[in-house]
Amino acid sequence: MLAAIGVSSVQEIFERQIPEGVRLGRELDLPQGLSEQEVFAHLSQLAARNVSAEDELSFLGAGMYDHYVPALIDMLMERSEFLTPYTPYQPEISQGGLQVMFEYQTAISELTGLPVSNASTYEGPSAVAAAAYLAKLHNSKRRLVISAGLHPHTIETLRTLAHGYGMEVVLVALTSGSAGGVTDPDAWAGAIDDDTSAAIFAQPNFYGAVEDAAALSAAAKDAGEPVVVAQVDPITLGILQPPGACGVDVAVGEGQPLGNRLDFGGPSFGFFAAREEYLRRMPGRIAGETVDVDGRRGFVLTLQTREQHIRREKATSNICTAQALNALAGVVYLAWLGRRGIVELGELLLSRTHYAREQLAALAGVEKLHEQPVVREFALRLDADVAAVRGRCLAQGVNPGVDVHALSGRDEDRGVLLVAITERRSRADIDRLAEVLQAAVASERQAVPA
Amino acid sequence: MAEASYPEDLLYHPEHDWARIDAADPAVATLGITWYAQDSLGEVVFFDLPAVGASVSKDASYAEVESVKAVSDVIAPLSGEIVEVNEALADDPQKINEDPYGEGWLVKVRIADPAEREQLMDARAYAATLGG
Numbered sequence: 001m002l003a004a005i006g007v008s009s010v011q012e013i014f015e016r017q018i019p020e021g022v023r024l025g026r027e028l029d030l031p032q033g034l035s036e037q038e039v040f041a042h043l044s045q046l047a048a049r050n051v052s053a054e055d056e057l058s059f060l061g062a063g064m065y066d067h068y069v070p071a072l073i074d075m076l077m078e079r080s081e082f083l084t085p086y087t088p089y090q091p092e093i094s095q096g097g098l099q100v101m102f103e104y105q106t107a108i109s110e111l112t113g114l115p116v117s118n119a120s121t122y123e124g125p126s127a128v129a130a131a132a133y134l135a136k137l138h139n140s141k142r143r144l145v146i147s148a149g150l151h152p153h154t155i156e157t158l159r160t161l162a163h164g165y166g167m168e169v170v171l172v173a174l175t176s177g178s179a180g181g182v183t184d185p186d187a188w189a190g191a192i193d194d195d196t197s198a199a200i201f202a203q204p205n206f207y208g209a210v211e212d213a214a215a216l217s218a219a220a221k222d223a224g225e226p227v228v229v230a231q232v233d234p235i236t237l238g239i240l241q242p243p244g245a246c247g248v249d250v251a252v253g254e255g256q257p258l259g260n261r262l263d264f265g266g267p268s269f270g271f272f273a274a275r276e277e278y279l280r281r282m283p284g285r286i287a288g289e290t291v292d293v294d295g296r297r298g299f300v301l302t303l304q305t306r307e308q309h310i311r312r313e314k315a316t317s318n319i320c321t322a323q324a325l326n327a328l329a330g331v332v333y334l335a336w337l338g339r340r341g342i343v344e345l346g347e348l349l350l351s352r353t354h355y356a357r358e359q360l361a362a363l364a365g366v367e368k369l370h371e372q373p374v375v376r377e378f379a380l381r382l383d384a385d386v387a388a389v390r391g392r393c394l395a396q397g398v399n400p401g402v403d404v405h406a407l408s409g410r411d412e413d414r415g416v417l418l419v420a421i422t423e424r425r426s427r428a429d430i431d432r433l434a435e436v437l438q439a440a441v442a443s444e445r446q447a448v449p450a
Numbered sequence: 451m452a453e454a455s456y457p458e459d460l461l462y463h464p465e466h467d468w469a470r471i472d473a474a475d476p477a478v479a480t481l482g483i484t485w486y487a488q489d490s491l492g493e494v495v496f497f498d499l500p501a502v503g504a505s506v507s508k509d510a511s512y513a514e515v516e517s518v519k520a521v522s523d524v525i526a527p528l529s530g531e532i533v534e535v536n537e538a539l540a541d542d543p544q545k546i547n548e549d550p551y552g553e554g555w556l557v558k559v560r561i562a563d564p565a566e567r568e569q570l571m572d573a574r575a576y577a578a579t580l581g582g
Binding site for chain 2: 314
């Protein structure tokens with residue numbers, strides 16, 4: 001090849017292309033290469049510094065959850081037909097891939113009770129931001145009214161989007177006192193006006209409480225004409241009213257609980273479903289069903305005129321990363337669970353979560369943050385330093401949950417522990433958590449302040 | 451419409467848009483895209499109707515036409531205020547292909563500056579721009 005381009009060496013290419021003044025002029029200061037065996041040993045050492053959900057009894061949540069991932073999912077995901085190809089640029093050749101997307105979209109549509117779904121998004125919080133962008137495209141209005149019950153990362157992502165587009169973000173607080181823990185309905189209705197582009201809330205909210213989604217949607221439509229957006233936890237859709245039945249216009253969320261492990265907090269996928277009138281403003285790929293010249297059923301990518309390769313800067317999204325493999329895991333998981341399975345799972349989570357909350361709230365120095373119904377996660381207020389309590393629990397091999405203040409940095413979150421329950425946490429596990437937490441809180445309360 | 455046609459009674463903009471002004475009501479112009487534009491686009495699948503009351507500026511885009519694989523800006527040949535939009539296109543955007551000068555009309559505008567008409571081409575001049 002060097003001969004073909006008339007150059008004597010690779011070095012000569014660099015010398016001819018890169019001005020001498022900017023050339024380094026020496027070898028790079030890298031350590032010696034290692035053998036494969038040595039690399040493996042080194043990486044194993046590094047990995048051993050991590051503690052995974054398999055190494056401790058974990059009650060961590062706050063957006064991603066330690067659900068059981070059946071072997072069936074790995075078996076299908078690791079098929080080279082799914083695992084190895086990049087995003088197909090002649091999509092109609094990949095009928096299998098398109099069919100998976102179509103089945104996935106159908107499943108999401110059925111779960112959310114909304115007629116149209118895309119083939120997945122990057123993850124949860126950016127799907128919420130994409131919904132806000134859809135609202136902006138739809139109505140060109142300036143204000144985003146958002147519930148303080150949204151995940152802090154979602155709030156941050158919305159603020160980033162709003163900043164870029166000169167939109168105003170109005171945060172609506174949660175109620176306090178005995179009926180506390182959900183989006184304040186009066187503040188919510190009061191904040192929404194004719195210039196509100198979207199009204200956004202989470203279901204369940206960040207502190208685990210079930211919101212009155214139908215009331216929030218109705219109040220929003222009374223106060224203005226915003227696009228009503230709900231960020232929902234997909235696992236709860238087996239027992240909570242689907243967003244489509246609650247007046248929600250766009251339902252989005254983090255798909256990780258469906259068939260994806262925690263990994264390092266990703267990769268995962270987000271889902272995005274909406275009413276038909278918003279179809280042309282939706283981001284992401286959309287698989288469509290059609291017939292070929294011989295009348296046989298086939299699949300295509302449809303409504304591509306929303307996308308970047310046609311609309312460039314006017315596209316409905318600026319994100320290119322495809323999470324199709326993670327979405328595949330999601331649809332396989334839903335097929336594995338089935339219609340009954342997702343309901344049974346929801347009921348199981350509901351009863352275990354309530355059991356856990358009652359057991360823990362009965363401990364000295366531990367109380368419920370709110371009395372709202374919960375499905376799979378709840379917040380507690382500890383009469384002790386949460387980080388110190390967690391440290392004592394971790395030393396016992398139990399991760400009691402998320403230190404909310406450490407995650408959010410908000411003063412009102414001091415002392416709050418967020419505890420998540422999945423089907424992998426048995427009643428005995430919950431009893432163990434109660435035992436360990438009780439001891440940890442008691443020790444910290446006795447400790448003399450410095 | 452299978453055959454290229456450029457009616458004599460219309461005024462043309464180089465970006466493949468036409469304006470029709472009826473002697474009966476010269477304050478209002480009907481706008482649309484030419485045979486050449488619809489032929490280049492292919493089958494039109496969507497036309498996002500602009501709002502009545504919106505203003506359009508000569509040489510600027512006021513709407514978009516979508517075919518299966520492309521999106522094209524629609525350029526206003528004249529400035530003015532939209533007084534009527536072709537609602538039928540919401541359900542049947544293919545009229546733009548089938549009858550670009552008749553049932554495929556896009557909007558009607560109240561003309562802001564009649565003098566702008568001088569800057570547009572007649573059918574022959576426009577067809578000549580396509581020839582080369």
